[in-house]
Amino acid sequence: MANAVFIDNLHKSYGSITAVENISFQVQPGEIFGLLGPNGAGKTTTIRCLTTLAKPDRGTVEVCGISAVKNPRAARRRLGYVAQEVALDKVLTGRELLHLQAALYHLPSEGAKERIERLLELLNLTTYADRQTGTYSGGLRKRLDLAAGLLHQPEVLVLDEPTVGLDIESRFIVWDFLRQLKAAGTTVLITSHYLEEIDALADRLAIIDSGVVIDSGSPSQLKERVGGDRVTLQIKEFTPEEEAQQAKAMLSSLPFVQSVIVNPARGNSLNLIVKGESNYLTNIEESLAAASFPIFSMTQSRPSLDDVYLAATGRTLMDAEMAAAGRRDLKAEKKEEMK
Amino acid sequence: MITQSSIQSSLSPDPSLHGGLEDNSSALGDFLQETFALTKRLFIQLQRRPSTLMAGIIQPFMWLLLFGALFTNAPRGFFGEDLNYGQFLAPGVIVFTAFSGALNAGLPVMFDREFGFLNRLLVAPLASRYSIVAASTIYIVALSFIQTGVIVAASAFLGAGLPNIAGLGAIALIVLLVVLGVTALSLGLAFALPGHIELIAVIFVTNLPLLFASTALAPLSFMAGWLQVVASLNPLTYAIEPIRYLYLHSEWGIGTLVMDTPWTSISLWAVILVLLAFDALVLLAIQPLLRRRFA
Known part of the structure; x- marks a missing residue:
């Protein structure tokens, strides 16, 4: 069986800044795979290449054996994407947004209607479905975005920092939901700079630092390796x-x-x-x-994953986070994202 | 009642929905489906936030009322052929309103870019990303027709008269041609410029100068020689002059001379040809911008 996600030797730079230097990893069908690393390590750039929002300079990016570069449309059909910052049209209601999403993925309208109601129910959104999304809390927005990402029953759901900015309760709701998703056979790829999140969810993970994969394996393997x-x-x-x-x-x-x-x-x-x-x-x-x-x-x-990170990079994730915060040019990053 | 197995089936992947490498669905059907959905979104926005449309109707109305009053006491015939200024002005306001509306077409797209909503569209397996352009165009054209209808009615009420049905049809065609070209231009800019500040700046410096360098407010004969040349190259003039002619004459044909330039007089079909050429030129010019983003 083909890998759900196959990324090999991925390079991507923006101008003079190398965002991803050499990233390779494979995600098996049906697993939750985590990309762990501090902000600015290249996680989001990797995800952007995978979701066809950015073109890699070099390397292979495949979804279910389909090249995201050569056959982007076929790859897009197999991917669900939940971005870090949820972009909802705040004038639309939740239900209207899902109907729009269904049309963008060309779901037949009878099937779509039923599926939208199912997902609203599953994510406890039915009460809010006819309110404009501008009135939603962070947790509601994330849940609606999850529903949108799953509408077309993708083989792989990609979530970029799914719980950043969420309260503890919403965070656990999202975690629990991702576990249900895995149980139902959907492959999940998440990025996070939260150790606990990856530790709690991921079957396997890759640790990314400065655009390079520094270690990968299951959480317990990695911890044992540090010893x-x-x-x-x-x-x-x-x-x-x-x-x-x-x-x-x-x-x-x-x-x-x-x-x-x-x-x-x-x-x-x-x-x-x-x-x-x-x-x-x-x-x-x-x-x-x-x-x-x-x-x-x-x-x-x-040993925790933080110790793994410490052993591999010589600094804790928290330190890396602080250092990265000082180095980052958020304005330039935003600009890149708009390209 | 949610059972465990029904949860499973709702959350499991369904590869049969995703097709093979090649498209097994009808590309045209997909394109229509996504264009319709995107257009619907814009109209829902309009319905819930109608202030843009309101402003777009009030503004030309104010132009007619205030600008029209500015030259009320000018000698009759001063603006040519036994006209009062209100009659002279109406076609100018029609074209200018359609033009400014179309010039703003790129703004919603720019905001979608800035808020990340465009990414939602770009990760979706759209049949063609030109559906995003198509939806904006349909929306702006519909908006312009609503505005034009209101201005035509308001001008009739203010004494500018009303062309016959064929005349109204010809006016609709001319407005459509102007709106198509300018909308395309604005959408191209929305993808090319870095942000909404820059787009608004471009709109700001284009809007009024193009108005003043056309025959919307004053006839060619009033202008300095160089401005006559500029106005005769301005696409807006090619829309204003024939509409003005249609307002004043009920007898016309496709070969009727409807517009004067410093060099020659131009017939209705030639005017339409010029507007078509303008549209084609703009579409060609924005191709590389769109392709860079949509490839």
């Missing part, structure tokens, strides 16, 4: 800097402790990576007691 467990230790609720440093020196000398970082943002708590010792919690406890350090709290966890 080690994480221990977060607080000596006191607010540990004096000096005391934290002393504890750090002592803990670093333990053979199974790989690294210790003092986190001043959280009351000088200590973040440890441990490996090759199953009984490390007791071991740490005893060592601390021997050196007469108290323990306020101690938690252990498996």
Whole structure:
């Protein structure tokens, strides 16, 4: 069976700025695939090439074995697209917008009417269907956009940052819906800079940074590859800097402790990576007691996707996010999008 | 009642809807379906936000009323052939209104670009993206006809008289030709310019100068020599003069001379030919702009 999405060696630059340098990944039919990376990493550009809004400079972009470059119309029929910023005509009602969408995808009118009512019902939009979309909240807008993207029963639904700017409840509604979608056999490709989102939803993911795929696999594979467990230790609720440093020196000398970082943002708590010792919690406890350090709290966890990102790029996703925010020229990006 | 299995069937992909590589559906049918839907959207917008249309009717009415009053006491016959200025002005206002309406045709498309709504259309498997252009054109033509109808009625009421049915038909044709060309131009600009500020700026610098450099407000004989030349090259003049002739004469044919230029007199069919040539020229000029975006 052909890949639902096949992207190989994709390059795309806008003028002198290289947005995507070399991106390759494959999405299997029926899975939820996540593109994870900070803002400005090239996720949206990749999606724009996939949805035929931008022409790649080089590389292969295929949907269900169909080239998005050579047969864009056939590719468009197989794709549903939910953009990051929902563009609804605010004068139209939700139902009118869906009817417009149905005509743009050439659905026969009897089938379309029934399908629109089904989707409105499924997404709990029936009550709002005859109100103008200008009156909708963010969550409603996103749900209507989801309905629009699914109207023609696409093989692949592409969502660009589906929950940015949504409240927690709407976010969970969207997540739950995407899981139902997967269960029904639709392939889902989402981009996100939220680790939890990709971790919660994706069967497999690719981490993108500065226009390049730096790692890919299932979330658990990636985490295992980084290896080690994480221990977060607080000596006191607010540990004096000096005391934290002393504890750090002592803990670093333990053979199974790989690294210790003092986190001043959280009351000088200590973040440890441990490996090759199953009984490390007791071991740490005893060592601390021997050196007469108290323990306020101690938690252990498996590595997160953030640790994967950190291991691959040498910075946390949050740092990358901040750095990217400073570098970005939002105005220029907006202009590019309009082209 | 939503059952689990009905949810499944609503959310699962249906490849049978998506066809093969080649089109198995009727391209013309698809084109008509999407054009109709896009046109319908514009009319729903008009119905819920009628202020543009209202302004588009009030403005020419004010032109007729105020500008018409400006020269009320000019000697009768001053504007040629035993006319009062109101009669002289009406054809100018008709053409100018249709022209300004058409010049604004690109604005909704530009806003769709800026708000990202155009992307919704561009990711859809449209039979041809020219349906977006077609829908805007149908909309603007309909709007212009509504406005023209109101102005013709208002001018009749203000004493400019009313052409016969054939004359009204010829006026409709001339208005259509002007609107088609100018709408195409505006849509081309909507795809070429960076944003609505620039588009509005272009509309602003084109609108009134083209009015003053035509015979809408004053006959050719009043103008400086160079302006006569400019006005005789202005497509608006080629619409205003024949309409003015139709207003004043009930006896005319396709060969009737309806317009004077510094060089020669021009017949009705030649005027229509010039307007057709203008439309063709504009369409040719915007082709590369549209193709760049629609390829």
